[in-house]
Amino acid sequence: MGRGREHERAAGPALVDREGILRDLSRHLAAAWASFDRPRSAEPEADAELIGRLGAGLPEEPGDAQAALGDAVHVLDASVSPSRPLFLAYVGSSGLEVGVLGSALSAAYDANLATAAGAADLVDRQAVRWVAQFVGFPLGEGTFTSGGQTSNLTALLAAREHALPGAREHGMADRRGAVYCSDEAHHSVVRAVEAAGLGRRWVRRLAIDEQRRMRVDALAEALARDRADRVTPVAVVATAGTTLTGAVDPLDAIADVCAEQDVWLHVDGAYGLPAAATATAGRHFHGLERADSATVDAHKWLGVQKSCSLILMRRSGPLRAAFGHEERYMLHEADVANPVDLTLEYTRPFRSLRLWLALRVHGAAQFRTWIERTLHNAALLADAVREHPRFELLHEPMLSTVCFRHVPAAMPADRIDAHNERLAHAMQRDGRIFLAPAVVDGQTCLRTCFVNYRTTPDAVPLVLDVAGELGDALSRDAR
Template identity: 35%
Template sequence: MHELLTRSTTDSYTALIAETSDRLAHRFAEVSQPFSGAARNDLQDLTDRVDLDGGGIGTSAAVAEIDELFLENAVWFHHPSYTAHLNCPVALPAVAAEAVLAAVNTSVDTYDQSTVGTLMEQRLISWTATRIGFAHGDGVFTSGGTQSNLHALFLAREAALAAHGGPRSEALARMTVHATSSSHFSVAKSALLLGLADDAVVIVGDDGEGRMDPRSLEQSLRESRRSGRLPMAVVATAGTTDRGVIDPIDAIADRCEVGGVWLHVDAAYGCGLLVSQRRRHLLAGVERARSVTVDFHKSFFQPVSSSALIVREPRDLAAGAWYADYLNPLDNAEPNQVDKSLQTTRRFDALKLWVSLRALGADRLGELFDATIDLAADVANEVDADDLLELVGRSQLSTVLFRVRPEGTDAATQDALVAGVRRVLFESGRALVAKTVIDDRPCLKLTLLNPTTSLDDVREVLAMVKDAAATLADLESETDAALVGAEPLA
């Protein structure tokens, strides 16, 4: 049996890793744009032609196939023209750790499967809790912000049920979750999965820039109670996906404490501020939350997946505990993480953050995140000063929202150009930008999470945006002119 990683295949393992890393290093060094630009139909054909039912072709040939099929057509987040979503280049120490955890294949659900791995994860959870300001906090690593938010709202639901008493079904039908329209989509999805009413998520007004308005929250909570509803949780966002703004957590916590409402802070994006020496104040009040979502695979530059849910009171996690004699019996004194997690089998993703902190230090990770925020501020100034571009608000983090306005175009045409510009750039593979909707109008979005990207790099992307928009606008004008000059149909 030479297919498995065992003591007898270590030489093969060493050669295979060397071959694979050489191919990867070559791709990283030679890639000239963030995407190949291959058409989806062509990629579908390449994928469908692979015979998954046939005999094996050998490991070396399979790795070569990965190179030609996947790496040739991958999306490269490290390329400076990738500016679309909340994806980051990854810290080198974390890549080394990824290789270790994949080879050892540790599962950190129970102590007897992970031993020191469990203790290392718990230490990182404690470290993160301390950074948040929880004196005795606890938590668990998760697959991402969506799972962390679901877990937090599950715990909030169980706490509200325990406080309410009475029939469970009756209480569930009355529960509400209060958040702004800028909160992550997982808030509404979690409400669905948790069996809440269709109208359970109550949208709270904002300040016009996407940040929750504390007075509107106060009114929203009051109206819910007046109508017989049961406020279960308030979700504050420390880094909204689109605008990159941070809700005023301190003032929100004031309103939550008055009525004993669970405050969850979704800091999936803004968690990098926990290690920033220049901007930590933007998270003021986060220590007053009952639970916090952190996504290390965003602003800590970790490979996917690396996220966590942190709670202020360790006892809150007991609401999700479930025991099985074969896994984690009730009388077991070992520190089993499965008692806290929504997952059972779970990768030792904490190892990546551990190695990154030890190799680089927390301050350095904070500097890297600060660099992306500095870049976004510079880019926003560039956009604001460009007559052919329109800046849509200001970010507290690393996003830039804007529209392109070629000469002679009106607002409707500029709105219509958003999707076209994004599509043209994506299909060419030269640059990737995102699109979204702000105040009922579409706009383009740059998400800058690469500390090595320069202002000149982004200027090149903006130039491509303006060129694409001008070309599309000219085509639109020519089409309109042709239609005007055409003879009417009989």
């Protein structure tokens, strides 16, 4: 059979027009950064023509590069961006400029951190050490992952191998292992338990106290019950900054129980752990240094782009015990740790570069100041809610999350939940403040989370101004 000529089709000129790419990049980045400085946080909707094009099939022939790039920018403009200063929904980020540069450079070089990648490995390890030092965690080893979900899973796989040696080899067989977390732990913990093959029914979701923190007596009781039933405790997952209200579980008291019972303590600090570095909130994290492992997301309160998370281990060894393999196609020098032996991922981007650059350029003191500012913003909002006759604060903020609700004067109690849900969506459409609805103790509310360094304290009053204006209008319409 003769060979075809398929291999001869030239790449379109747009692919190699590097000068053009640089010009386009600087133009579009300038526009993006200018838009971050505007207070508006909701984005205009994509126009009908673009939406039509987004339904089209796979193009066979080269297309117009400028048209494609124009659509890409339009898509981004019409998508929610947490980098805007008044994006207060979920747990956002700041999208630091230097992180954009790090992302572009790492994409250009496209290093693969699965293999011994040379100096990039050293940057990866230095950034892990810096973050551990910043939050006050005594590091044995650690690695970057794609997000808090993967970091939590990484920790649980290490804890499983520690508590139930041979689980990698034999699976769970007839063994039963439980994981303990508060009722307000992030769902990623449950998913990690499922993925680790322990089975979701072995997640012990424990009662919380009046500060919405794990109750240590409930933990001790659950551990005792499971021991009596011959269920092996695999790990206790304490949350340092719950997603719903920013509560930090009592780490030191939990560490006492874990030490007594010889159970692995993992701290899920995906959102909250950077606050351990601050004078204002640092005291909540006492006991962190006793944990076996900790998750921290750099793409949340450390301000860099998605996705960039870390799993930190107090000792050296559990990562290799959980993930090490002998590969015949990835030989490495005996005395050099192969990064792939320390993570769940194979091909792994150089995601640490943007964080490393940000820490080098801004320094730890600037990060502490920025995080303090977000804590201050949350305290300002909580004060304003307390003082306002038509708003109700649903919890005392420990970190930077504030849940509150609008309570119009004449509205019957059974309509307040639906009203607040409508209000949150109305605010998202309005665009001046982007927040999201949430439910605290069965009460639907407005949830704000201050992690964006661009949010200035003088913008905080706008939250209640807008919520009050739109909430009053909605309640008038509903009458």
